[in-house]
Amino acid sequence: SQQGEEDPQALSIQEGENATMNCSYKTSINNLQWYRQNSGRGLVHLILIRSNEREKHSGRLRVTLDTSKKSSSLLITASRAADTASYFCATGQVDSGGYQKVTFGIGTKLQVIP
């Protein structure tokens, strides 16, 4: 099964509204990252939050991490039509050899209506 599972799988909001996406995972992690992907194109890194952090901000983005609940959320404030994209969480686990395995969740497809 997927390590990261986003909720909801699809979200449609009006421009100016806030969008919240959630990610749940099953095993312990070293970090969690959020990526954005426009249709059929490469992924753009948004934020990395480490397992000892609880919240991070970047511009209109706010990410929280609750390791006790094994969940994270991505909040986009004051959404714009250009925010329309798919958003993926990706969990990072480092093995005993120091190598990171990154596993992507199934993604949330966000549509922002002008």
Added chain:
Amino acid sequence: DTEVTQTPKHLVMGMTNKKSLKCEQHMGHRAMYWYKQKAKKPPELMFVYSYEKLSINESVPSRFSPECPNSSLLNLHLHALQPEDSALYLCASSQEWSYDTQYFGPGTRLTVL
């Protein structure tokens, strides 16, 4: 410069063809990755190259063969592919292979006829 470049952007090939996908980064990153992404699915890791050491997702069939000519280049050689291999192939790089942000290229859209 945080750019990872991939060529070609699109590739159509027959099941008997041999082709290669190319990936290049000039950020001095020491780890490079190949991912496969099917439509409406998340990316799945295929290979990791770090410090000239290859790590393989053991579910990847042998018709996919990675090659790392130098620390800036990562190729993916394709041979005798199947139609179900049609997907977006994404290359990424990171400073190190641990705890690091991965920077993705735009991808190569592969269609196998």
